[in-house]
Amino acid sequence: MRPFTYERATDAAGAVTSAAATPGSKFIAGGTNLLDLMKLEIEQPAHLIDVARLPLAAIEDAQDGGLRIGAMVTNSHLAADARVRARYPVLTQAIVAGGSGQLRNKATTGGNLLQRTRCAYFYDTAKPCNKRQPGSGCGALEGLNRNSAIFGGSHACIATHPSDMAVALSALGASVETLSPHGEARAFDLDDLHRLPGETPQIETHLIAGELITAVVLPPPPSGGQVYRKVRDRASYAAGLASIAVAGDQVALGAVAHKPWRARLAEAALAAGGSPTEAIAAELAGASENGRNGFKISLVARLGPVAIAEARNNGSAA
Amino acid sequence: MKTTITVNGEARTLDLDTRTTLLDALREHLGLTGSKKGCDHGQCGACTVLVNGTRINSCLSLAAMHDGDAVTTIEGIGSVGKLSPLQTAFLTEDAFQCGYCTPGQICSAVGMLQEVADNWPSQETTDLTGKISLTDDELRERMSGNICRCSAYPQIVAAIRSVAGEPA
Numbered sequence: 001m002r003p004f005t006y007e008r009a010t011d012a013a014g015a016v017t018s019a020a021a022t023p024g025s026k027f028i029a030g031g032t033n034l035l036d037l038m039k040l041e042i043e044q045p046a047h048l049i050d051v052a053r054l055p056l057a058a059i060e061d062a063q064d065g066g067l068r069i070g071a072m073v074t075n076s077h078l079a080a081d082a083r084v085r086a087r088y089p090v091l092t093q094a095i096v097a098g099g100s101g102q103l104r105n106k107a108t109t110g111g112n113l114l115q116r117t118r119c120a121y122f123y124d125t126a127k128p129c130n131k132r133q134p135g136s137g138c139g140a141l142e143g144l145n146r147n148s149a150i151f152g153g154s155h156a157c158i159a160t161h162p163s164d165m166a167v168a169l170s171a172l173g174a175s176v177e178t179l180s181p182h183g184e185a186r187a188f189d190l191d192d193l194h195r196l197p198g199e200t201p202q203i204e205t206h207l208i209a210g211e212l213i214t215a216v217v218l219p220p221p222p223s224g225g226q227v228y229r230k231v232r233d234r235a236s237y238a239a240g241l242a243s244i245a246v247a248g249d250q251v252a253l254g255a256v257a258h259k260p261w262r263a264r265l266a267e268a269a270l271a272a273g274g275s276p277t278e279a280i281a282a283e284l285a286g287a288s289e290n291g292r293n294g295f296k297i298s299l300v301a302r303l304g305p306v307a308i309a310e311a312r313n314n315g316s317a318a
Numbered sequence: 319m320k321t322t323i324t325v326n327g328e329a330r331t332l333d334l335d336t337r338t339t340l341l342d343a344l345r346e347h348l349g350l351t352g353s354k355k356g357c358d359h360g361q362c363g364a365c366t367v368l369v370n371g372t373r374i375n376s377c378l379s380l381a382a383m384h385d386g387d388a389v390t391t392i393e394g395i396g397s398v399g400k401l402s403p404l405q406t407a408f409l410t411e412d413a414f415q416c417g418y419c420t421p422g423q424i425c426s427a428v429g430m431l432q433e434v435a436d437n438w439p440s441q442e443t444t445d446l447t448g449k450i451s452l453t454d455d456e457l458r459e460r461m462s463g464n465i466c467r468c469s470a471y472p473q474i475v476a477a478i479r480s481v482a483g484e485p486a
Contacts, residue, residue: 080439
C-alpha cells in the first residue's frame with residue numbers, strides 16, 4: 001500500500017471542504033472495496049477522509065411515502081429495515097445476494113454505489129486496462145471476457161458494475177443526493193449517476209471530484225410485485241453473471257453493463273402489452289457479445305421472463 | 319498516528335502508520351495472533367473479529383478507522399480453561415482439521431447468531447417480514463464468508479447448531 005494521510009470528518013461540509021483542498025484525496029466509509037484496491041496499488045490516494053461516522057446513517061420516511069436512506073447506512077442495516085422488507089423487498093433481496101455478512105456489516109449505501117468493477121484485467125496490474133491505466137488497451141475485449149458486459153460496452157472497455165444493491169435501486173427509480181466540494185446540494189436520478197465507458201472508462205460517474213453522496217431516496221414503491229434474481233458460479237458469496245430486479249413494471253439488469261442497466265426497452269414492451277419473454281427479447285436486441293460472454297445473452301433471455309412472472313405472482317399474492 | 323481501541327475490554331493506545339490494518343494492529347502490535355491472515359482481501363474470513371459486537375473482516379479495515387471502537391477477538395471470547403460454548407462445541411464436534419480458519423469461524427458465528435437474534439434477513443430467508451428460523455440452509459448461507467480449506471463444513475454446522483439449538 002502506498003503511504004497516505006488520514007483524517008476523520010465530523011460533518012459533511014467539512015468532508016467536502018477537505019476534499020476540495022487536498023489533491024489526491026478520497027472518501028472512505030466501509031473501505032471494503034477501496035482498501036482491497038489500495039493493497040493492490042490500483043487505488044493510490046494521497047489522503048483519506050473517513051466519512052463513516054458522519055451523521056448520515058438514518059433511514060427516514062419521506063413526505064411522499066418513500067424513504068430517504070443516509071449514505072452511511074450499512075448494507076446490513078438497510079436490508080434489515082422493517083420498512084424496506086415490507087415495501088421494497090427487491091432491495092433487501094438484492095443486498096443479501098451480495099458479498100458476505102462481514103462485508104455487508106461494513107459496506108455503506110454510498111460506497112456500494114461507487115464500488116469498482118471486478119473485471120480480472122482491472123485487478124491484474126500486469127495486464128492492459130484502460131480503466132486502470134488509460135490508453136493501455138483492454139485485455140478483456142479479446143481475452144477472458146466471460147464476466148464482461150453485453151450492453152453499453154465500447155472498444156475501450158467492457159467491464160461491468162458489480163453491485164447488486166444498485167440494480168434494485170435502479171428498478172425502484174431511486175435518486176441520489178450529493179454535496180459538492182463547494183457545499184452545493186443537488187439531487188438526480190440514480191440512472192444518471194454512472195456513465196457508460198465510451199472513450200474514458202476511467203471516469204465511472206457523473207460526480208465531480210470531491211463530491212460526496214449524502215443519501216439515496218426511494219419514491220413510494222410502484223404497484224405490483226417485486227423480486228431480485230441473481231445467477232452466479234456458486235450458491236453464495238460470488239459476483240453475479242447476470243441478475244435482474246423487477247419492481248412492478250420496472251426492470252433493471254445487473255452484471256451486464258458498466259452501470260446498473262435499467263431495461264427501458266423491456267419496460268416499453270411490457271407497457272405495450274408484450275409478454276415477459278417478448279419484453280426481455282426486446283431489450284436483448286441491443287446486446288452484443290465478445291466471445292466468452294455470449295452465454296449471458298441466453299442466460300438473461302431465460303432468467304428475465306421467470307423473474308418478471310415471479311414478481312407478478314408476488315404482487316398478486318400480496 | 320495515535321489510535322485508541324478497546325480490545326477485549328482493555329483500552330490500548332497505539333502509534334501506527336496510517337496503512338496499518340486492524341488485523342495487523344491486533345497481530346503485530348498487540349500480539350493477539352488468534353485472528354488469522356488468510357487472503358488479506360476479505361475473501362476468506364479468517365480475520366473476522368467483532369467491532370462493537372458486529373462481525374467484520376479486520377483485514378479490510380484500517381486501525382485508524384476504529385479509534386474509539388470496542389474490538390473482540392477470539393482471545394476475548396474464551397481461553398484455555400475458560401472456553402466459550404462455541405469453542406467447546408468446535409472441539410466436541412471436531413469442527414476443524416488444521417484450525418487456521420477456526421478463530422474466524424467462531425468470531426463469525428458469534429456475530430451471526432446475534433444477527434439472527436436481531437432478525438436480520440439472509441438470501442435464504444423466504445418470509446422477509448416473519449421471524450427468522452435458523453435452518454441449516456440459513457446457517458450455511460450466513461457463514462459463507464468463512465472459508466475452510468480442510469472442508470470441515472458439516473462439523474462446523476453441527477458445532478454451531480449444538481449451541482444455537484434446533485430451528486423453531
